[in-house]
Amino acid sequence: MTDQKPYGPPPEAIPLSEAMKEFLPAEMWEEHARATEARNNAPKRPSYLSMSVREWEAVQASRQAANRTRSARADLHRVWNRMLATMKAKLEAGELTAFGQENPPFGPWHAIPAPAWRQLRITNVRKGQASVGANIVHDIHILPPDADDHMPTGTPGRPKKGIDIIRIEFQRRVDAGEIAESLAAEARALQAWYRETYPRRDCPTPKTIENNLRGTWRAVRQRTA
Known part of the structure; x- marks a missing residue:
């Protein structure tokens, strides 16, 4: 058995995680970095195993610290969701073209039509996954604008028949x-x-x-x- 996949994304396509870094505005990533830092610097949730009852009661009484932690987490969540929505909008508008695989590791690869992103939801950027209902597209790669896809998306023997x-x-x-x-x-x-x-x-x-x-x-x- 060979490790080579029967098909693959176009040579110029890059993984979804890299594409987000390349094609989302730098301002978004700067905002994400600030929100991440704020989340990391927020007070950690105390544990019963690591402190005395008196210490726990003192922390519980500090509503301000708890609210700061919740607010930092919520801010990071909102920033990330805006980034996902922006990437999805680029794909839906056809500004970028996505390719994915069904039933890995040996399932076929195909281009994802721009209108499909009206229903698809990006669920895991690191793994390059998007889904609609029970259907999952794996290992999504993004083709830059104006790149040549060279994609065999059709039936055997007729690669351009989509x-x-x-x-x-x-x-x-x-x-x-x-x-x-x-x-x-x-x-x-x-x-x-x-x-x-x-x-x-x-x-x-x-x-x-x-x-x-x-x-x-x-x-x-x-x-x-």
């Missing part, structure tokens, strides 16, 4: 309750979305989309019937 990308958009439509009444209509809608989103790429035919989504479509209809 079935994997269409599957993600289909799942987003399922989760949002936007799917059409028939598989044929859904295939046409997905084809139109793909052409609008990726105008420079070859587009699968509606029949190809139907054939690739038929099993998933049936399962979705059975759950929602």
